[in-house]
Amino acid sequence: MIFIESITNSVPWVNSLALTLNSPLLATTNEAENAPIVLTGVLLTLVVIYLASKIGGELSRLVDLPPVLGELVAGVLVGASALHLVVFPESGAVAGDSVIMTILQFINNLTPDAVTAIFQSQSEAVSVLAELGVIILLFEIGLESDLKELQKVGYQATIVACVGVAVPFTAGTVGLISIFHAPVIPAIFAGAALTATSIGITSKVLSELGQLKSREGQIIVGAAVIDDILGIIVLAVVASLAKTGEVDVLNVIYLIVSATVFLIGSILLGKYFNQSFVAIANKLQTRGNLIIPAFIFAFFMAFLGNAIHLEAILGAFAAGLVLDETDKRKELDEQVKPIADILVPIFFVTVGAKVDLSVLNPVVPGNREGLIIATFLIVVAIIGKIVTGWAVFGQPGINRLAVGVGMIPRGEVGLVFAGIGSASGALDKPLQAAIIIMVILTTFLAPPLLRFAFKQSEEIKELEKADLLG
Amino acid sequence: MIFIESITNSVPWVNSLALTLNSPLLATTNEAENAPIVLTGVLLTLVVIYLASKIGGELSRLVDLPPVLGELVAGVLVGASALHLVVFPESGAVAGDSVIMTILQFINNLTPDAVTAIFQSQSEAVSVLAELGVIILLFEIGLESDLKELQKVGYQATIVACVGVAVPFTAGTVGLISIFHAPVIPAIFAGAALTATSIGITSKVLSELGQLKSREGQIIVGAAVIDDILGIIVLAVVASLAKTGEVDVLNVIYLIVSATVFLIGSILLGKYFNQSFVAIANKLQTRGNLIIPAFIFAFFMAFLGNAIHLEAILGAFAAGLVLDETDKRKELDEQVKPIADILVPIFFVTVGAKVDLSVLNPVVPGNREGLIIATFLIVVAIIGKIVTGWAVFGQPGINRLAVGVGMIPRGEVGLVFAGIGSASGALDKPLQAAIIIMVILTTFLAPPLLRFAFKQSEEIKELEKADLLG
Numbered sequence: 001m002i003f004i005e006s007i008t009n010s011v012p013w014v015n016s017l018a019l020t021l022n023s024p025l026l027a028t029t030n031e032a033e034n035a036p037i038v039l040t041g042v043l044l045t046l047v048v049i050y051l052a053s054k055i056g057g058e059l060s061r062l063v064d065l066p067p068v069l070g071e072l073v074a075g076v077l078v079g080a081s082a083l084h085l086v087v088f089p090e091s092g093a094v095a096g097d098s099v100i101m102t103i104l105q106f107i108n109n110l111t112p113d114a115v116t117a118i119f120q121s122q123s124e125a126v127s128v129l130a131e132l133g134v135i136i137l138l139f140e141i142g143l144e145s146d147l148k149e150l151q152k153v154g155y156q157a158t159i160v161a162c163v164g165v166a167v168p169f170t171a172g173t174v175g176l177i178s179i180f181h182a183p184v185i186p187a188i189f190a191g192a193a194l195t196a197t198s199i200g201i202t203s204k205v206l207s208e209l210g211q212l213k214s215r216e217g218q219i220i221v222g223a224a225v226i227d228d229i230l231g232i233i234v235l236a237v238v239a240s241l242a243k244t245g246e247v248d249v250l251n252v253i254y255l256i257v258s259a260t261v262f263l264i265g266s267i268l269l270g271k272y273f274n275q276s277f278v279a280i281a282n283k284l285q286t287r288g289n290l291i292i293p294a295f296i297f298a299f300f301m302a303f304l305g306n307a308i309h310l311e312a313i314l315g316a317f318a319a320g321l322v323l324d325e326t327d328k329r330k331e332l333d334e335q336v337k338p339i340a341d342i343l344v345p346i347f348f349v350t351v352g353a354k355v356d357l358s359v360l361n362p363v364v365p366g367n368r369e370g371l372i373i374a375t376f377l378i379v380v381a382i383i384g385k386i387v388t389g390w391a392v393f394g395q396p397g398i399n400r401l402a403v404g405v406g407m408i409p410r411g412e413v414g415l416v417f418a419g420i421g422s423a424s425g426a427l428d429k430p431l432q433a434a435i436i437i438m439v440i441l442t443t444f445l446a447p448p449l450l451r452f453a454f455k456q457s458e459e460i461k462e463l464e465k466a467d468l469l470g
Numbered sequence: 471m472i473f474i475e476s477i478t479n480s481v482p483w484v485n486s487l488a489l490t491l492n493s494p495l496l497a498t499t500n501e502a503e504n505a506p507i508v509l510t511g512v513l514l515t516l517v518v519i520y521l522a523s524k525i526g527g528e529l530s531r532l533v534d535l536p537p538v539l540g541e542l543v544a545g546v547l548v549g550a551s552a553l554h555l556v557v558f559p560e561s562g563a564v565a566g567d568s569v570i571m572t573i574l575q576f577i578n579n580l581t582p583d584a585v586t587a588i589f590q591s592q593s594e595a596v597s598v599l600a601e602l603g604v605i606i607l608l609f610e611i612g613l614e615s616d617l618k619e620l621q622k623v624g625y626q627a628t629i630v631a632c633v634g635v636a637v638p639f640t641a642g643t644v645g646l647i648s649i650f651h652a653p654v655i656p657a658i659f660a661g662a663a664l665t666a667t668s669i670g671i672t673s674k675v676l677s678e679l680g681q682l683k684s685r686e687g688q689i690i691v692g693a694a695v696i697d698d699i700l701g702i703i704v705l706a707v708v709a710s711l712a713k714t715g716e717v718d719v720l721n722v723i724y725l726i727v728s729a730t731v732f733l734i735g736s737i738l739l740g741k742y743f744n745q746s747f748v749a750i751a752n753k754l755q756t757r758g759n760l761i762i763p764a765f766i767f768a769f770f771m772a773f774l775g776n777a778i779h780l781e782a783i784l785g786a787f788a789a790g791l792v793l794d795e796t797d798k799r800k801e802l803d804e805q806v807k808p809i810a811d812i813l814v815p816i817f818f819v820t821v822g823a824k825v826d827l828s829v830l831n832p833v834v835p836g837n838r839e840g841l842i843i844a845t846f847l848i849v850v851a852i853i854g855k856i857v858t859g860w861a862v863f864g865q866p867g868i869n870r871l872a873v874g875v876g877m878i879p880r881g882e883v884g885l886v887f888a889g890i891g892s893a894s895g896a897l898d899k900p901l902q903a904a905i906i907i908m909v910i911l912t913t914f915l916a917p918p919l920l921r922f923a924f925k926q927s928e929e930i931k932e933l934e935k936a937d938l939l940g
Contacts, residue, residue, distance in 0.1 A: 035893050036776060039601050043773040050766045057756040067756040107777050121594050128595040131509050286527040286537040288811030295812055296520045303513040306506060307577050335808040341758030342765055342809060423505050
């Protein structure tokens with residue numbers, strides 16, 4: 001405080017400066033003063049999230065499960081259910097619940113008011129990073145979904161996908177309303193979460209089994225891609241319903257039409273845009289000449305998706321599908337990868353962290369209903385996808401069980417539903433926890449079930465062979 | 471509102487749901503409801519920032535100037551000085567000043583309260599992204615600074631760097647205090663901003679002139695690297711002074727010692743850590759096996775830097791220096807590049823956007839003092855670096871002017887000072903604008919001046935040759 005009193009002449013910066021320097025109490029509630037502490041909190045949270053994602057992912061891989069499952073479970077561990085390192089005000093946590101905030105308070109000698117403000121800002125920043133993560137995840141999935149390959153698999157995959165969306169959605173929604181007397185919107189949201197199929201997990205297991213190019217494998221992967229497209233349309237419609245809170249038939253029709261038109265329209269218009277995109281990227285000479293135009297397109301489409309009251313991820317997915325058709329695809333894929341590597345785990349871990357699994361603790365009697373609902377969702381999730389195998393027609397001798405089982409894992413797409421459902425406020429804690437448990441179990445069960453289904457068919461084939469030879 | 475009234479039995483989700491669905495007015499002030507709109511705002515802001523950075527960068531390149539200059543000027547154009555697309559509450563803007571907020575308000579029919587809350591959250595999220603951008607920028611600069619190469623250039627570079635830090639810092643700070651009666655902390659901050667030298671810009675121009683491996687080029691690049699290290703220490707010390715608001719000699723000594731110990735300590739400890747880092751990265755098998763451990767390290771170091779009341783970027787820079795010494799350096803460089811490509815422009819553009827150049831509008835008489843200060847800073851910035859050429863000793867025939875001129879451009883490092891100065895509240899608007907103008911002009915002048923300086927020396931050499939031959 002050497003100079004504060006001595007300067008009273010009209011040097012323009014004294015006023016604004018005095019505000020920050022005069023009193024330490026004033027300074028801690030000041031926005032500009034808090035900014036570096038918010039950053040400290042974000043950095044520490046990211047370190048925890050990255051550690052959790054890597055440890056969880058690697059352990060998961062060691063026991064031959066998909067890494068995303070480990071990231072999710074690690075998120076549950078560091079989050080509201082256990083360690084309270086990564087917690088969010090939306091799920092009812094206050095600054096005092098957060099271990100990271102306690103550390104910051106200790107380091108910086110903060111007032112309770114300052115801690116609350118910093119906790120709020122830090123949580124919002126991490127949430128935005130997680131949302132950018134899911135946008136980039138869907139952009140990447142779009143980039144990897146080859147529309148031309150899809151046309152070859154044709155009708156079979158489309159029918160399997162449609163059955164795999166219709167059956168679990170109807171059974172889940174109707175069951176929740178009629179058996180459990182759930183309100184319409186949460187029931188529709190939970191039903192929608194049952195429709196997803198994870199391309200990533202299924203295709204990884206199929207390739208391990210050497211079945212990726214088999215008839216069954218082709219149908220499963222094709223159906224999973226179509227399922228993604230249908231699922232994102234369903235999600236956009238359902239999330240929009242949750243925002244208005246009304247289920248109006250006209251509105252539902254409008255939403256389905258607008259989501260479909262948005263997606264198909266951007267793919268069709270994209271064919272023309274493609275050429276200009278490549279031309280622009282080729283002309284640019286400064287750093288980021290490919291990735292920045294791609295992100296401008298992806299973020300603008302995501303903005304449009306949000307602006308027309310659908311979902312940002314729908315736009316990002318459409319942008320991915322469009323740019324997938326360009327010559328720059330491979331180069332773009334490579335550059336998006338590290339960006340996805342650092343942003344996508346933030347999404348998976350925070351989805352896990354936001355879930356409070358204690359609401360499903362079976363020891364507490366009040367949780368019984370939530371547990372029953374979780375069990376119901378899991379049963380519908382499995383049966384609703386297994387039946388899709390019997391929707392295949394004109395393919396004698398196909399392994400119907402393998403096709404159905406291949407559609408079971410919800411994986412990252414199911415998590416997108418859970419994440420957006422909780423962000424939009426449509427899902428309460430028990431239902432959100434039930435969906436997460438459903439995603440974990442279906443993803444967990446799919447690899448062994450798929451191995452079993454294909455093994456059985458091989459044994460049958462071998463028996464048939466033996467019969468023929470004998 | 472079909473079902474709200476009809477359900478009164480104790481289904482657990484009804485209460486929380488009613489909150490979001492009951493009243494549209496309540497819904498717009500609700501955090502969970504605002505979240506997608508905050509995201510919409512962030513996405514639109516990022517689209518504007520990326521467009522500005524690419525257009526500015528490319529135009530700059532077309533007229534043979536460093537792209538970072540174009541990004542900065544584009545930031546000024548989209549920011550508080552002109553278009554009001556990207557504005558921030560810290561610089562005194564309210565939601566109504568932001569064109570993006572006006573668009574969001576139009577799309578979503580928001581109440582004034584909701585707009586204010588969304589503006590606040592959106593600006594904080596973009597600021598955190600910009601801060602992550604500068605952290606990654608310094609991490610990348612650290613990765614590119616080869617400590618072994620540096621040892622070869624040795625004493626010459628060190629002396630040039632020290633003179634290039636001491637002269638502008640002393641002349642700037644003392645001048646601001648004695649001539650302009652500026653308070654001590656802002657004067658020190660502005661003096662510190664004069665010390666930076668941009669490695670990137672200088673080495674690019676040198677390589678274009680074919681002088682990167684010349685004696686002059688080696689000294690300039692070496693001095694620029696050391697200058698970075700000194701500059702970051704100075705910045706950490708000055709920013710910490712700005713936080714407490716007191717200039718206490720003991721505290722200054724403590725800060726200089728702790729910043730130096732932190733940097734040198736982490737480099738020394740890093741030699742042991744290096745091996746473990748490579749071993750860990752080699753063992754990991756899931757996606758992001760290299761980049762996630764690197765980011766855990768960089769963000770943890772940045773957190774430490776902040777936690778010990780220095781700067782996050784000091785930690786990130788140290789992390790980059792450490793990981794630069796590993797075998798993974800090249801692979802890591804490649805993966806960090808696209809991440810830097812999408813995050814660093816957010817920093818440069820927002821630094822420009824936060825500046826209000828109207829405070830230096832020469833038509834307004836009240837701005838005269840600010841303009842005089844800006845002119846003073848520019849003169850000190852240029853002369854203070856040119857004199858460094860005459861600090862070179864034992865190198866007969868060296869082009870002293872070229873060495874001095876090579877140290878002039880402040881570039882990205884000067885912007886880091888301006889950005890952190892404005893975030894910490896140490897710089898008021900006129901001083902911040904004056905620093906930005908100084909950075910722009912020095913960066914703008916360096917390439918032509920450097921060409922001139924080398925051309926002159928070649929002409930002299932040729933004359934000498936002609937004399938010898940003749």
